[in-house]
Amino acid sequence: MTLTITEADRAFAAEAGAWLRARLPADLAQKVRQNIRLTRDDLTGWQEVLAARNFYAIGWSREMGGPGLTPVQRYLFEREYGAIPAPHPCQFGISMAGPVIHAFGNDAQRARFLPDIRENRTFWCQGYSEPGAGSDLASLSTSARREGDHYVVNGQKIWTTWAHWADWMFALVRTAKGARPQEGISFLLIDMKTPGITVRPIKTLDGEAEFNEVFFDEVRVPVENLVGTEGAGWGYGKFLLEYERFSMSGAARSRRILGEIREDAAAMGRLDDITFLNRLTRIEIALLALEEMELALLAASEAGGKPGPEASRLKIRGTEIAQDLSRLRLDLFGRRALVHDEAFLEGEAPGEDAQAQGAMAAWLNLRKVTIWGGSNEVQRMILSKQVLGLR
Amino acid sequence: MTLTITEADRAFAAEAGAWLRARLPADLAQKVRQNIRLTRDDLTGWQEVLAARNFYAIGWSREMGGPGLTPVQRYLFEREYGAIPAPHPCQFGISMAGPVIHAFGNDAQRARFLPDIRENRTFWCQGYSEPGAGSDLASLSTSARREGDHYVVNGQKIWTTWAHWADWMFALVRTAKGARPQEGISFLLIDMKTPGITVRPIKTLDGEAEFNEVFFDEVRVPVENLVGTEGAGWGYGKFLLEYERFSMSGAARSRRILGEIREDAAAMGRLDDITFLNRLTRIEIALLALEEMELALLAASEAGGKPGPEASRLKIRGTEIAQDLSRLRLDLFGRRALVHDEAFLEGEAPGEDAQAQGAMAAWLNLRKVTIWGGSNEVQRMILSKQVLGLR
Amino acid sequence: MAAMMEKSDLEVLARSVARFADEAKGTDPLPGLAELGLIGAGLSEAQGGAEAGAQGEAAIATEIGRAGLQATPALECVLVPLLLAGTDLGTQVSAGAARVAVSGNLLDARPDHAGLPFTAFGPEGATQVLMLDGSGALRLAPLPGPARQMIDGRAIWTVPPVDAGTVIAGGAEALPLALARALSAAAADATGAMGALYEMTLAYMRERRQFGQALGSFQTIQFRMVDLSIALEEARALSGAAARALDAQDPRAAQLAHAAWVQAVTSGGLIAREAVQLHGGIGMTEESATAPLVKRLTVDEQVFGGVEAHLGRYRAA
């Protein structure tokens, strides 16, 4: 299976790449390059730039008001995007809430939410995981009880990335007890300013606070914020997980970081260290394989529509490679990576050895990628059952 | 936990080592060193030498007619033994049939079988595995039906090492159908010359034929060859598996082979190859850890008697290390290991590059060690249940 | 653009090779390969080939590897025909009328064999060997004697260090591209072998019962099979990419060929080891259908060189 890339596709990608490189602010690029934490303004400011050219909701069809790229163009765009040290845009609105609202919501919901998402006017977060339901979403217990024209939500979500910045949350909540745990789950849009919502940040190993706990105490959500059919939310949630998986290879980003590591190693005179070089080359070859697998899956899905469970392979290998790279980078800098300067990581002070300093925090922070988005264990369960047919 | 080694222990070990080195025939040593296959005469001839000094049934107590070594002396002896390129003695009589007959048999059986085993007059094989019951011994189906003063055996054993050389087999057979699969299994001693037994060799990947299938067609075994109680064989079998596990680290042998690989590498001028050296040193350190774990387990069991399920760790790591070493050796010789000369491996013709030639066959042959003696998967099941308490 | 087969043509080719390979198991496959035009099929029509290109060569090698035939398509179908293209001997080789082996030092692209004997590989019955002499020239030398066997039954020679024989004009220049195509074919061969091993193992895990349930219902087995399936896909992805890049005369083609081989060795080694282990005792035997493929992968790693050698050549390419 090979992908057909036309001259027009190439021209589009080249132009988009040049545009991105020209627009990315130097200070933002340096923050990303040095693993300095981003502020909400860093992120939304850059998304503003993207949205101005309709490059923010990059995967959206023309019907949704997006750029209407073909899968090939989308792939080429992501490759160009990954090659520059730009922040990974917040996906919760554009890749998750938006597509579900478009696919399963009503016209009023589409008109109300989609333009704001596309144009970066609302910041979204994802209310899936709960303390008792991480990778096992079917056992979630946050409840939404119907009272007149409202749902009253009680319970707790956890690992909610950027909930402290968010205007809206899309959440899976339990509206009924079904015979199977997957039944009775509904998909609700919740305004984060509603009374009764408490957001508590959770610091991760590296000192950052991108995750949160979100507590709901008698939170009243209008029934018009229910997406699709009550009790059918599990299906919408699964729709998203498959979507997410495909975009989680992170190949383009890993390709950029590989190049940065090679640059750093060259500057340190380490390119004659055969042990280091062999580690680097092994990862490079694994990344080549990942890129080719991604292309093959894209070619296969070009005709057939959405990617199948095979995309779990990309998530598994993509996250493993990202971790291997961050470990190589840590080992390359060695003791130089040991100073931990909160002021530097918060972007409040220049680092004295800025290139090296973020390596430790980045390695610790990246432990998350094999856990979130459906842990790699869950991906292997999906593959063994749905692709290999073992049960 | 540390082992107390007395001066007398050290003196014993030094003397035994010197004796072994002096007695090992040069041609036999060369065969072992070059991974040439051994004949029955090679093996029994060398066991004859050992038996003459009561070094064959090395683990036997004085009561059994053995040398009556302490656990420490036994360990030191095995270390001396492993350091010379001597064949691994056949264990089925001395380490398996003998101890079971001693522990669970009657006086007549002890008098009849033990001296022959100790003095290398009978060659034994082990009838455990069956085509439907490899690592899952409880599901074995070879039957022994009582007819007067005989059991009539029907069925099939497989993976029977050296059955084609054996005088006797000790076998687990089903004498009744129990409520649980472990029930109704009995421990029977079978004369391999009994009519109705057919032995069919199985060639392994490397071309050797040490394994066999053994077919039983109305084979009449006198009831006096039943060991212990009818139906209690499962317990005796388990007794042996734990015994086996402890002796399966193969650390002393791996230590010798590590030295041989270093010698070979030095002769090939490869000791400046950092990639090779690092692989070698990693294995050497893993082997050091294995040796120390073995010592710790020995010290712990010195007071308490027989080794516990912790010994599964030694089996797992010991076999992994043995395979890693044989792989390193194969990669060291590279294309020089590619000539496959059956005449050479059979000891019928000198090899033109004898040191290298056996490396490929040895690597393929050693795939067995993580499968037999309770596969490493079964060892992990034992550890997780019995040591970690996970179920 | 060089020769590049259409996807549909490649599928037709693969199916016809697969049919042949299934029938040719256990026989000398070279006459049949020659008859079907599969020796040198990647050459241009002007050179007597079928314009199958590197992708066609890969399709041929994959099916031969899958069946575990007593042939090394990377050498017999690709490297030798490419290096002898346009010569009379080349024509004979493609027709199945002559058999030529290849030296190990040529596969390494290393002229120096330091006056030591070296190994050669190729079809049983070969009487000449393509080698690099001390000056780096490509030379056709007589083979000193009959072949010996490798553990998978394929032929090997030990050649004394002679700089005898005929120099092949232009051979050294053709070498880098020919070696990249051979390596791409070797990687394809390996993907065929490991694909078959994977399928056999998956089928066995479905059918074999232990402790009262199918092996494939144990979660550790499931996860290991998933990892094998990923390793297989990685090898296929890079093998395919290398062949396409060669046909497209992509400047990264030689690098991709080394990458494909590194991945083939990595994935193939894992799949071979796990195929034996997961089959248990059966997997250790000559009688298992897995045995020839396990040996093939193990042998080819040494013939074409292991991971470390090719990591270096990847960087140098």
Place this chain on the structure above:
Amino acid sequence: MAAMMEKSDLEVLARSVARFADEAKGTDPLPGLAELGLIGAGLSEAQGGAEAGAQGEAAIATEIGRAGLQATPALECVLVPLLLAGTDLGTQVSAGAARVAVSGNLLDARPDHAGLPFTAFGPEGATQVLMLDGSGALRLAPLPGPARQMIDGRAIWTVPPVDAGTVIAGGAEALPLALARALSAAAADATGAMGALYEMTLAYMRERRQFGQALGSFQTIQFRMVDLSIALEEARALSGAAARALDAQDPRAAQLAHAAWVQAVTSGGLIAREAVQLHGGIGMTEESATAPLVKRLTVDEQVFGGVEAHLGRYRAA
């Protein structure tokens, strides 16, 4: 025979350190360590120590590592007291009245720091650093400024390349043995940390339920826990062997210290990664009891050097 504690004495020591360590979590532990005589406890009585030897030092380090205290016993309790033994400053250090850091190049036993700034490690509040100058002499130099923090809260300095300060007579000669003992203690520290991580993870696997059953009932989890338990035992085995060999003045002692450290890094890296992964999201957080230990192991690998560096030093020892 050098100082060697009896097994029963070692157990008493370990218990008393464990008691102290549990109480000292989150505080500056050095005053307490000094009060209990745990700084320089491995020194002879003549030198003001408790004759605890390398095994005693290992017992101390294990318990400090298990609790994840804000101390690096390999440096504060072992290396600095050994190098300063018999000096006034050494007496002050053991009494908790002075604090001395150690440079990275001293840990590497590499005099050359090529005129570049180097790192130093030790207790918060240290004002001097033991380092190797360009000529390989052991030198006590002033620390340039206040400490900065590492991610686990312990102190680090970046020191400009000066050959200032006092040369410690005989220090360079004492260095190899002192470094071996420090490495042995670092390995013991790591086994304490990884042992605690392993226990926490095992407990979590027993109690945490997912998909309707305890995580520990999934076979993949069981096998992973088994592999962690083996990795832990391997690290413990070599750490213990190194300390015993040092006390027995075994000529293999320095080698064993490097081996113990290689194993500690290998096992510790695996256990730290798996502790995070198996705990899931919780394992990623600061709030998890695993967090300080994961960081400690990750930091110490860079402080004392990774596997590759010590494979070479093992061979050279």
